[in-house]
Amino acid sequence: MTAAIPFANTYARLPEHFFASVDPTPVAAPRLIRVNRDLAAELGIDAAWLESPEGVAVLAGNRVPEGAEPLAMAYAGHQFGNRVPQLGDGRAILLGEVVGRDGLRRDIQLKGSGPTPFSRRGDGRAALGPVLREYIVSEAMTALGIPSTRALAAVLTGDSVMRETVLPGGVLTRVATSHIRVGTFQYFAMRGDVDGVRALADHVIGRHDPDLAEAPNPYAALLTRVVERQADLVARWLLVGFIHGVMNTDNCAVSGETIDFGPCAFLDAYDPSAVFSAIDEYGRYAYGNQPGILHWNLTRFAEALLPLLAHEAEAGIAVAQDGLAVFGPRFEAAYYGGLRAKLGLTTDQDADGELGRALLEAMQAGGADFTLTFRRLGQAALGPEGDAAVRALFGDPGLYDAWATRWRARLATEPLDPAARRAAMDRVNPAFIPRNHRVEAVIQAAIARDDFAPFHELVTVLARPYDDQPAFAAYAEPPQPHERVLQTFCGT
Ligand code: AMP
Ligand code: MG
Numbered sequence: 001m002t003a004a005i006p007f008a009n010t011y012a013r014l015p016e017h018f019f020a021s022v023d024p025t026p027v028a029a030p031r032l033i034r035v036n037r038d039l040a041a042e043l044g045i046d047a048a049w050l051e052s053p054e055g056v057a058v059l060a061g062n063r064v065p066e067g068a069e070p071l072a073m074a075y076a077g078h079q080f081g082n083r084v085p086q087l088g089d090g091r092a093i094l095l096g097e098v099v100g101r102d103g104l105r106r107d108i109q110l111k112g113s114g115p116t117p118f119s120r121r122g123d124g125r126a127a128l129g130p131v132l133r134e135y136i137v138s139e140a141m142t143a144l145g146i147p148s149t150r151a152l153a154a155v156l157t158g159d160s161v162m163r164e165t166v167l168p169g170g171v172l173t174r175v176a177t178s179h180i181r182v183g184t185f186q187y188f189a190m191r192g193d194v195d196g197v198r199a200l201a202d203h204v205i206g207r208h209d210p211d212l213a214e215a216p217n218p219y220a221a222l223l224t225r226v227v228e229r230q231a232d233l234v235a236r237w238l239l240v241g242f243i244h245g246v247m248n249t250d251n252c253a254v255s256g257e258t259i260d261f262g263p264c265a266f267l268d269a270y271d272p273s274a275v276f277s278a279i280d281e282y283g284r285y286a287y288g289n290q291p292g293i294l295h296w297n298l299t300r301f302a303e304a305l306l307p308l309l310a311h312e313a314e315a316g317i318a319v320a321q322d323g324l325a326v327f328g329p330r331f332e333a334a335y336y337g338g339l340r341a342k343l344g345l346t347t348d349q350d351a352d353g354e355l356g357r358a359l360l361e362a363m364q365a366g367g368a369d370f371t372l373t374f375r376r377l378g379q380a381a382l383g384p385e386g387d388a389a390v391r392a393l394f395g396d397p398g399l400y401d402a403w404a405t406r407w408r409a410r411l412a413t414e415p416l417d418p419a420a421r422r423a424a425m426d427r428v429n430p431a432f433i434p435r436n437h438r439v440e441a442v443i444q445a446a447i448a449r450d451d452f453a454p455f456h457e458l459v460t461v462l463a464r465p466y467d468d469q470p471a472f473a474a475y476a477e478p479p480q481p482h483e484r485v486l487q488t489f490c491g492t
Contacts, residue, residue: 002046003054005108007067007096010207011178015199019071024061024093025114025124027169029158032056033132033452034459036139036152039175043100043108043152050153059153059173061093061113068095072116076190077183077250078300080284085190087183087250088118091126094179105207107179108152112171125161129443130490131170132455134261136442138174140434140462141258146236147229148258149176168447176257180204182301183250189304198308208255219308223323227298228330229256234294235334239342240433241267241370243287245277245488252297263488266433268478270363270370276436276488291335295327341428342374343407344381344421346414355410362403366394369478374429378422380404381411430465431476434458436485438475 011019032051040047049055057063064070072089079087092111099105111134112126131154141148157169180200188196201219205212215221233256237244244251245263253259263277272288280286285293302309302320309316339356340348363373373393379386387404391397416424442458445451461472469475479485 001049001052003049003052005043005045005058005065005067005095006098007065007069007108008099008105009067009069009096010105010203011073011094011097011107012069012071014203015196017074017193017196018200019073019094020088020117021069021071022093022116023064023070024110026062027060027157027159027171029156030056030060030062031156031158032059033154033156033170034135034456035059036150039150039152042102043098043106043175045098045152056155058095059110059155060157060171061110065095070095072118073179073184074118074187075181075183075250076187077181077248078186078297079248079250080280081296083190084250086118086187088187089116089179090119090122091116091124092174092179104177107174107176109174109176109179110171111174112157112169123161125157125159125169126172127161127163127167128156128170128446129167130262131172132443132446133264133439134172134174136439136455136458136462137261137264137434138258139459140465141242143463143465144240144430144433146240146242146258147233147256149174149179149253151175176253176259177255178204178207178253179259180254181250181259182252182254182297182304183248185254185301185304186249189306194307197304201305201308204254217309217319219305220319220323223302223305223309223320224326226254226256226301227323227326229254230294230298231291231327231331232256232334233258234290235331235338237290238287238335239338239428240430241270241287243267243274243276243285244290245280245285246490247285247290247293247297249297249300252294252301254301262490265436265485265488267370268435268484269367270360270373272360272364276485278487278489291331294331295324298327299324338428342377342425344377344411344414344416344425346416346421346424349410349413352410355406358406359403362394362399366396366399368393368395368400371430371433372476372478375426375431375476378425378429381421381425382418384408426468427466431468432461432465432472434462435475435477435479436488437479437483440485441483 035050037047074088093113115124135151152173159169161169212221251260265276274287275283306316309319376390394400442454445454
């Protein structure tokens with residue numbers, strides 16, 4: 001057993017106004033829920049040690065491990081479109097960074113580990129429910145092949161937290177290639193601290209995009225790179241029915257990883273106006289609004305970078321516009337490319353986008369389940385015998401029939417044989433996603449009965465989203481009407 005986390009910290013070397021040094025606040029009675037053994041191995045951390053009393057004390061914030069330099073990162077942001085010059089890690093503490101077996105540097109952060117100078121009126125704590133949700137969804141996203149922060153561990157604190165009711169407290173150990181957000185850039189930009197913006201940009205280039213250091217204008221190249229990564233990311237979200245729920249600029253990571261799983265949810269029936277978050281009164285962050293909101297967030301990123309883009313303000317604006325212009329084509333290519341693959345198409349024809357949209361419209365009109373429709377299309381791709389299972393998902397099966405006729409005509413122009421097509425479709429159309437009602441049931445079992453078996457089972461099923469797992473077929477099913485989750489809440 002190796003009692004060490006091989007820290008190699010760089011953020012702590014940045015100017016001191018980038019963060020506040022602060023230790024986690026100890027909790028009453030740490031109790032391990034789960035260690036992510038595979039991730040621990042990737043990071044070069046001994047999972048057996050993490051599971052030992054000493055390791056659990058670290059995961060709960062009761063013990064600062066050797067080499068850690070605990071800090072809360074400063075950041076700002078636009079929340080629901082409103083400028084907030086200071087947010088920062090109010091309930092999260094970065095322990096430090098490790099370079100994993102793959103050579104990639106990653107942050108190790110405790111979330112729910114006590115107050116920091118950025119806590120404002122918050123208690124710095126996390127309730128068990130949001131800890132479990134973030135563990136489940138961030139690992140599910142990873143298994144789906146979508147860039148995401150990871151969950152290294154979840155623990156109970158033994159303390160209660162006061163929310164609308166008294167709830168058990170938890171701490172999530174989150175891992176990310178970095179926790180630098182659009183809002184981190186805004187923090188310095190909003191203060192007119194151009195040196196701060198530059199130091200942060202240089203850190204990001206060194207850490208995420210070292211190839212850009214040689215570019216003629218590295219900061220312009222960074223803008224383009226972040227635009228590309230985020231466009232690709234949000235396209236991937238749409239293709240699995242993910243709704244982030246709170247796409248504020250402080251929840252938009254420059255690494256292109258999905259971050260901050262607060263009131264997130266997944267579509268059951270397809271509906272572009274779907275909103276789950278209780279605080280999203282006007283549907284700003286509805287499923288179908290996400291690309292437009294992302295463009296808005298990236299525009300805020302470009303604004304923050306402006307002084308670095310050129311010496312003259314006007315020239316800087318032109319560079320920013322060029323960078324942002326990459327967004328539309330990049331997003332469309334990622335989204336429609338993904339949609340074609342979901343339909344089993346390997347060649348690219350002009351009418352494919354329309355064909356995909358027509359299916360989505362039929363799903364919306366027919367109240368069809370998004371995930372199951374695509375998954376079952378794989379069977380239908382083998383031949384019309386497979387249609388019955390898809391039709392059954394539509395309130396009016398005729399909606400599917402009309403579309404399927406067009407689809408079959410298009411498939412006839414494809415080179416792949418049906419079996420190969422089906423296999424390819426099964427690799428992009430998941431059978432298993434973290435269905436909202438399943439996540440809620442897991443949280444309820446943990447809170448009400450101290451029963452974590454449903455949590456472990458759900459995590460296990462979601463680790464193989466593209467495999468039919470007959471023993472767990474029920475996890476692929478949409479909710480019964482009485483099981484439907486109508487609203488989700490922030491982790492605060
Ligand atoms: P989030 O909803 O996670 O995007 O958080 C928005 C801001 O509120 C961030 O600055 C958080 O650190 C802060 N925050 C959220 N919950 C708490 C809490 N319980 N205690 C202190 N700060 C919090
Ligand atoms: Mg956040």
